[in-house]
Amino acid sequence: AQSVTQLGSHVSVSEGALVLLRCNYSSSVPPYLFWYVQYPNQGLQLLLKYTTGATLVKGINGFEAEFKKSETSFHLTKPSAHMSDAAEYFCAVRLTGANSKLTFGKGITLSVRP
Amino acid sequence: DGGITQSPKYLFRKEGQNVTLSCEQNLNHDAMYWYRQDPGQGLRLIYYSQIVNDFQKGDIAEGYSVSREKKESFPLTVTSAQKNPTAFYLCASYGFRSGSNTEAFFGQGTRLTVV
Numbered sequence: 001a002q003s004v005t006q007l008g009s010h011v012s013v014s015e016g017a018l019v020l021l022r023c024n025y026s027s028s029v030p031p032y033l034f035w036y037v038q039y040p041n042q043g044l045q046l047l048l049k050y051t052t053g054a055t056l057v058k059g060i061n062g063f064e065a066e067f068k069k070s071e072t073s074f075h076l077t078k079p080s081a082h083m084s085d086a087a088e089y090f091c092a093v094r095l096t097g098a099n100s101k102l103t104f105g106k107g108i109t110l111s112v113r114p
Numbered sequence: 115d116g117g118i119t120q121s122p123k124y125l126f127r128k129e130g131q132n133v134t135l136s137c138e139q140n141l142n143h144d145a146m147y148w149y150r151q152d153p154g155q156g157l158r159l160i161y162y163s164q165i166v167n168d169f170q171k172g173d174i175a176e177g178y179s180v181s182r183e184k185k186e187s188f189p190l191t192v193t194s195a196q197k198n199p200t201a202f203y204l205c206a207s208y209g210f211r212s213g214s215n216t217e218a219f220f221g222q223g224t225r226l227t228v229v
Contacts, residue, residue, distance in 0.1 A: 009154065032216045043120075043204055043220035051216050090157065092218070102147065102208065102218055106156035 002027040002093050006105035014113045019063075019078040021108050023091030026072065033074040034092040035065055038107075044090060050074060051096075061085070086112045116141045120205050120221030126229050127192070127199065135190045135224045137205035144209055146188035147218070150174060151202040160203075163188055192226065200228045 003026045013019055025031060032051050036044040048059025055067040061084075065076045074091060091105040118139040127133045137146065145164050149157040159172030163182040177196025182188055188207075192199045202225050208218040 034217055036220075041202070041223065041225065043222045044206075044218075045220070046217050049217050094216075101162065102145075102206070104149075104157045 002031055002095060002103050004091050004093050004103055004105035006091050006108050008108060009106065010109045010111065012111040012113060013081045015083055016080050019076070019081045019085065019110065021076040021089050021091075021110065023065075023074045023076065023105060024072055025074065025091075025093045027093060027095065029095060030069060031093045031095050033065075033067060035059065035063070035074070035076050036090045036092060037061075038088045038090065047076070047089075081110075081112045083112050083114070086110055118205060118207050118219050118221045120203075120224050123222065123224060125224055125226045127226060129228055130194045132191055132193050133199075133226065135192070135203055135205075135226070137188045137190065137221060138186055139188075139207045139219070140186060141207060141219060142185070142209065143207035143219070144185070145207060146182070147206045148172075148178075148180065148188070148190045149204045149206065151204060151223075157204065160190065199226055201226060 005024045007022050034049045035047040037047050038044045047063050048057045050057050050067045058064045063078045088107050088109050090107045094100045094102045121136045147162045148160040158174050160178050161180040163169035166185050169182050179191045204223050205221040206218040
């Protein structure tokens with residue numbers, strides 16, 4: 001079975017500062033990895049995903065994440081935070097086979113200070 | 115446009131009543147999921163279905179029921195046995211037959227309030 005760990009529940013950064021949201025996974029085989037963003041009272045929107053190939057993945061809104069197999073990590077970064085980045089962020093994992101279940105981390109709330 | 119639709123967006127229920135939340139997708143996805151979201155608790159899996167006429171309990175299935183009679187539809191019934199049903203409910207779907215479209219798509223959610 002796979003699992004996802006997102007350490008901490010809240011991250012606060014200043015506008016223009018680096019955003020780093022951590023995600024570690026546990027899986028018996030290299031999985032598919034995802035980052036989603038959720039704005040208040042809305043569904044989740046895909047930011048980026050890793051399936052195969054290049055381990056540095058670029059997503060929407062200037063976000064990127066790097067898959068590091070040796071560290072079982074998929075941390076999300078953005079060089080310069082914007083006020084509009086304030087939201088909740090979820091890391092998710094599922095195995096590559098058919099019928100595999102999608103598993104989410106508990107989410108991290110990102111606040112951006114002016 | 116393809117997508118996943120939840121209705122209604124807001125729902126009020128009296129204590130002791132059953133209520134059904136709708137989730138429809140036209141993405142030809144095999145898998146459909148229901149999650150419950152409470153403040154500070156992330157997404158908790160209620161039920162999921164990988165194929166028509168089959169579904170499995172998630173982590174918090176008590177007080178809920180589902181059906182999957184059609185590939186496009188996965189309604190969730192919140193029964194009177196659910197002790198604390200007030201929450202935000204999210205439906206998701208994904209197709210696992212394609213190697214490139216691996217991500218889940220989410221509906222906009224239904225906020226259920228017990229009055």
